[in-house]
Amino acid sequence: MPKNITIFTTTTCAYCPMVKKYLTTKGLSYDEVNLDQNPERQAEALQLSGALTVPITVVTKEDDSKAVVIGYNLAKLAPAVA
Amino acid sequence: MTEDAQTSVHDVIMIGAGPAALSAAIYTTREDIGTVLFEKGVPGGLAAITDWVDNYPGFPEGVAGLELATNLQKQAERFGAVIEVGEVLSVKDEGEYKRLETTEGDKLAKTVLIATGSDYKKIGVPGEQEYYARGVHYCATCDGAFYRDKKLVVVGGGNSAVQEALFLTRFATHIDLLVRSEIRASDVLQKELQKNKDKITVHLNTTTDGIIGEDNKVVKVIGTNKQTGKIVEFQTDGVFVFVGLDPNSKFLQGSGVELDGIGLVKTNERLETTVPGIFAAGDIRSGATMQIASASGEGATAALMIREYLEGRKHPIQN
Numbered sequence: 001m002p003k004n005i006t007i008f009t010t011t012t013c014a015y016c017p018m019v020k021k022y023l024t025t026k027g028l029s030y031d032e033v034n035l036d037q038n039p040e041r042q043a044e045a046l047q048l049s050g051a052l053t054v055p056i057t058v059v060t061k062e063d064d065s066k067a068v069v070i071g072y073n074l075a076k077l078a079p080a081v082a
Numbered sequence: 083m084t085e086d087a088q089t090s091v092h093d094v095i096m097i098g099a100g101p102a103a104l105s106a107a108i109y110t111t112r113e114d115i116g117t118v119l120f121e122k123g124v125p126g127g128l129a130a131i132t133d134w135v136d137n138y139p140g141f142p143e144g145v146a147g148l149e150l151a152t153n154l155q156k157q158a159e160r161f162g163a164v165i166e167v168g169e170v171l172s173v174k175d176e177g178e179y180k181r182l183e184t185t186e187g188d189k190l191a192k193t194v195l196i197a198t199g200s201d202y203k204k205i206g207v208p209g210e211q212e213y214y215a216r217g218v219h220y221c222a223t224c225d226g227a228f229y230r231d232k233k234l235v236v237v238g239g240g241n242s243a244v245q246e247a248l249f250l251t252r253f254a255t256h257i258d259l260l261v262r263s264e265i266r267a268s269d270v271l272q273k274e275l276q277k278n279k280d281k282i283t284v285h286l287n288t289t290t291d292g293i294i295g296e297d298n299k300v301v302k303v304i305g306t307n308k309q310t311g312k313i314v315e316f317q318t319d320g321v322f323v324f325v326g327l328d329p330n331s332k333f334l335q336g337s338g339v340e341l342d343g344i345g346l347v348k349t350n351e352r353l354e355t356t357v358p359g360i361f362a363a364g365d366i367r368s369g370a371t372m373q374i375a376s377a378s379g380e381g382a383t384a385a386l387m388i389r390e391y392l393e394g395r396k397h398p399i400q401n
Contacts, residue, residue, distance in 0.1 A: 012223035014130035014148050015123075022167075036227050051215040052228040052320070070215065072124065074167060 002081055003064070005030040008045040008056040011037075015072035016055040022074065028081055030057075092118050094388055095182055095191040097170045098330070100127025101374045102364025103197035104154040104163075105381030106388070111161035113389050118191075119158075120184060122169035126151020127199045128365075129374050131221045132242070133249035136270065138374050147223070150374070173337040175357045193388045196339070196347055196355070196362040197381065200327035200372075205237060209293030209300075210323070217300030217320045218293060222246035228320070229253045235260060235303045235316050236282075237290045238324035244271040246324055247282055257282045258316045260290050260305055262325075288314060293321055329366055342368040353384045354391075361388055 005023060007030050009016035023030050035042050035054065042052075049056045051070050059067040059080045067080040094110055096103040099121035110117045124130045132147030141150075155165065168186040173194060182189045202220040204210055210218050219225040226249060234254040236247040239261035247259050248271070259282055265272055275282060287308040294302045303316045329345040340348045340356040346368035353361045363384040364370060364377035 010224065010227045012133065012146075012148065012226075013221075014126065014151065015221075015224060018124055039227070039230055042228055052217065053215040053219065053221075053225045054227075 001062070002028065002059045003062055004060040005081065006033060006058045006060075007031070008033045008035055008041070008049075008054055008058075010035050010054050013054045018072045019055045019057055019077065022077065023081065026081060090190060091179055092116050092189065092191040093392060094118075094193045094195060095120065095180075095189055096195040096197055097173075097182075097333075098127065098197040098199055098364075098366075099125040099155070099165050100197060100199045100364060100377065101129050101151075101154060102199070102366075102377040102381040102384070103195060104151075104158045105378040106195055106197065106363060106385040107158040107163035107381075108154075108161060109382050109385030110388060111158065111163050113385075115385075115389060115392065117163045118189075119163060119165045120168050120170050120182075120189075121165055122167075122185075124151070125155045125165055128202075131223050133223050133245060135374060137268075138378075154378075170333055172333055172335075173339070173360070175338055175360070180357075180359060192359065193391055194360045195381075195384055195388065196331075196334070196360065196366055197364045197377075197384075198330035198333075199365040199377075200329045202242075202324060203326045203328040205290055205323055205325055207290055207292050209295060210321075213293055213295055213300050213321075216298065217295060219320065219322050220324070222249050222322055225320075226250050226253050226322075231255055232319035233317060234258075235290075235318040235321045236324065237303075237321065238326075239263065239265045239267065239286075240324065240326070241267045241271060243267070243324035244275055246322060248274055248278060250322065251278055251281045254281070258303075258318065259284045260288045260303070260316070261286050262289055262308075263287060285314070285316075327365065327372065331366060346370070352387045352390075353380060354387065359391060361391075 057069040069076045093116040096119040099119040107117050129147045130151035136144040168184045172183040174181045179190045180194045230253045234257045237260045244267035289306045292304045305314050331345045338357045347362040348368045361384045363380035
């Protein structure tokens with residue numbers, strides 16, 4: 001079980017609700033950072049992922065290691081939150 | 083015509099959950115035809131990632147692409163359509179049934195609707211792959227917000243390119259629109275383009291030849307003015323590409339479903355492919371007009387043809 005999940009989103013991104021829906025169906029809670037409303041955090045999203053895109057899902061595990069999933073990519077998201 | 087629980091044979095499996103499949107599902111589920119849709123991406127397909135849709139009937143002020151997609155999904159699910167997340171890897175005709183190899187295991191269906199649509203095509207120039215998602219993008223509604231107060235290049239001259247360039251003016255200080263030949267967008271969009279000429283500069287007859295970066299960032303696009311033959315350069319912080327569509331039909335190799343020269347699915351007037359019981363609708367169909375409204379219409383037509391097929395009856399227009 002992850003210690004913490006943060007999703008970086010934008011208001012108009014169609015893939016972002018899919019990630020949130022997936023996590024909800026798995027019973028996982030998450031924090032959301034909307035980059036339209038919090039543009040000052042774009043640099044943080046870029047630093048974590050190396051990508052200028054959303055959604056970016058940052059999964060912090062029990063041992064504080066981080067998994068970063070770019071986009072709506074279930075093949076990577078599912079093992080990251082397992 | 084409900085699901086056969088013992089053999090888990092679905093009445094119809096729809097591959098994709100864009101406007102064509104969701105519209106078809108509204109019709110099939112209302113006919114009590116057991117309907118499962120497989121979607122590897124986002125329900126609504128390209129419509130869901132389109133900023134604004136002004137030409138879908140019934141919305142006098144237009145509608146956000148995501149809102150239209152969400153409403154289509156809700157309407158299909160209200161009547162019992164099941165949308166599964168997964169990718170169909172291959173389709174095999176086993177006579178009475180079709181076997182679909184999916185990321186969620188093999189599935190059987192009496193009929194199949196191929197409605198996988200298309201993805202945005204790549205330009206295929208140096209730098210495009212290297213800077214993907216780090217300066218090169220294919221979804222303005224997803225990634226436009228990263229370019230607040232920045233300069234952008236948009237590549238393409240069709241409806242999508244112009245629509246998304248207009249959307250990106252919310253963020254960017256200036257946009258260079260590189261058009262290989264002439265603008266092909268609708269008159270309405272061209273008028274909008276004119277209204278925004280202080281923010282969008284259109285460069286006709288201009289190819290995009292390379293995307294150049296420095297320090298891990300895109301800094302410029304190099305192209306050629308086809309009329310003068312001169313190399314042209316555009317300083318930019320990012321590039322958004324909308325240069326046409328790439329059909330999602332690779333999984334059909336070996337299925338017996340015939341494709342045309344660019345990979346679109348051939349159908350007859352009943353939207354049936356060369357394999358009986360397998361139908362196609364929407365942007366993936368050869369001859370489709372690549373419009374959301376026509377995809378929805380084709381979905382409705384395909385649903386009625388699927389019903390006829392399942393009932394073992396020929397359509398009344400047939401002799």
